[in-house]
Amino acid sequence: MSRKLLPILMMMVVLSPLAIDIYLPSMPEMAVEFGVSDTQVQSTLILFILSMGIGQVLIGPLADRYGRRPIALVGICLYIASSFFASVVVQFEYLQLARVLQGIAACATSIVVFSAVRDKFNVQQSAHYYSYLNGVICVIPALAPTLGGFLALHFGWRASFIFMTAFAVLVLFIVAFRLPETRPEHANNHAALYRWARYQPVLANSQFIFYALTCMIGMASILTYVSYAPSWIIKHIGLSELTFSYLFGFNAIINIIACFAAPKVIKKVGNHQTVSIALWLMVLSGALQLVLQQLPFTNLLIGGLYYMSPMLLLCVGFALLLGPATSMALSAFGERAGTASALLGCIQMTGAALLTGLLQQTSLTGPYAATLMIGGSGLLLLVIMTLPKYKHWHQERSSYA
Template sequence: MQRNLLPMLMAMVLLSPLAIDIYLPSLPTMAEEFSVSNSEVQSTLILFLFAMGLGQIVIGPLADRFGRRPVALFGVILYGLSSVLAGVAQEFELLQIARVLQGLAACSTSIVVFSAVRDCYSVKESAKIYSYLNGAICVIPALAPTLGGVLALHFGWRSTFVFMTCYAILILCMVTFRFSETRPSHTISDGALYRWARYKPVLMDRHFLFYAICCMTGMGAILTYVSYSPVWLIGHLGMSELAFSGLFGINALINIGACFGAPWVIKKLGNRPTVIFALSLFVVSAALQFVVHQWGLTSPLAASAGFMLPMALLCIGFALLLGPATSMALSGFGERAGTAAAMLGFIQMSGASLLAGLIQQTSLTAPYAVICVMGGGAIILLTIMSMKRMNAWHVERLAHD
């Protein structure tokens, strides 16, 4: 195993959440500057995540064929170039194109990170490593919106993309000089890159599909929460960008604690019970959000806090869900980890972006939008897990290392 691999993977995995969170406080300002609607400016988030998911299908097999390191280098370089393009865009359509390219770039590094975990750790260890990686990911929502708000306040929203460019250069140096190839020698990499036979063993596996949908539901709930929050709190309730960053950061700090505490919970409860517990938190969060919104708080600060408080439970549930669900989804695919990780990412991210995009086409306000996605999805999944005849979908099985 490569020495000091985890810190390097943690640094690489931050590229994706950084591209999501650092410019959140600027969304209302960007909508004004480009003269577009709130749903259109929210599309820059949706397009990024959809491209990140769709790109998994293309790039996953490349990671198995050519190795993790070349794919990582390609992704970091494209991330930097697309960040520059977004920063100089004068037309909204060009910004959207830049976000699609940035999503493709982020998916490259994401595949490398999660494949490297499967390459270098056992399935039992990987659940803990995934949780640590998710903990690193959750640091960004705690810090990036505040940083983005300060940058936008002093230098304009385009400075947030300049910051992403600088971070990409730093990661490029790290990958170039410190990241060695991790692809196992037994990785299946022969034959055509894109053929049904490569994806069929993964997509026909019911156990994989169920836990991939669990990941998709969690990501869909988080994306709905993230995309609606600035529009609801800043645009509707009139909070300042820095006040929004503060409230958002509190939930992110809660998420960080939950992510780093998740390995302990997984050890005590096990993978499947932890998934059940996490989905139950989604249901409780949805119920609490409904009650608080029905209460009809009139003060902007109280209404903002009332919206964000139930979201703290969502953040905890998401932190607990992703590690064991990812580990169980990938547990049977040691010989094709790159392809399996790619399909998981595709279902999780593109599916989540479609969920969030569809809910944005309705007239639902932010509280009801997150209630529908997180509450509805969790209830369906918990119902399946309560049915004995569906055991093949969700009961934990012995993994293949």
């Protein structure tokens, strides 16, 4: 059953990044059509991630109580409805509402995917499967912006949301007929859904907190890159939407390669060392971004490469980071996998959205915002990992509950 389960989870996990990446090339056009600023259009990304995060603590316990399968079906149906709603709105505020609903829907499928992996595989296997799933996630940034640019060029930006609707309908049929229930049979189905006793054992685990914050920093770094890139490349540098898609797609291809190579790195050096390597790559990405922005350019493409090339290091670092960090955060939890996954997602998504949203309120331009978020936060985590008094926060354990 495990071999049959993974392809279904791969289809489901696509829904979240698809809702982020496919409409990126259309963001400048959307700002013009709705008569809003770049920052307001960027808020549709922030709201999606924020609602994904907040929705985790509501939906995670439901997945533990009622099972993974029904939560997946309801989440996909909501994704279909909200995507179609976004494709027909005429007021910007309704687009923002649609993105909130879409984020809640995407968080439901995300919880099911990551809980199902924890349900069926041990800790070391889970790290590998999380990396494979992240590899699938990373395929979408390579393909979706080009597809979204093509759809927007021929049919307008609304076509991207219609595509999301159609893809989700396909996933719904696959999940309805092929997804088995993976929730452990011995799970406690009678405890209250929302009570402190359900969350306290997870939040009291120092290793969970450290790696949840690590995942949050990784996500905030990616969100900063993604939200600033269209405006900086298309509006500031002056490159076309299609050129932006190619640059963004090339970085995503590197991310894909890194994601599928990550299990081999994890197997060779272990989860803890892989996280350290990933954080160093993030620090180098921020440093290189700072250096390249000091160099003059006369060619627009070179200007675009000055911003995008340091992000290659971020993409590799993020690919290496998320699998082992997720695995080590969830490693101590068996029948609480849904709740632990929910809290992890809440911290990761909500924290990333808030950090990026606060950053967007400053006067920092794209490259310097990226330098601060990616390089600065990565360096902070590395400093913590070098301090002996915090060793119990991050050290890799030989056995798990």
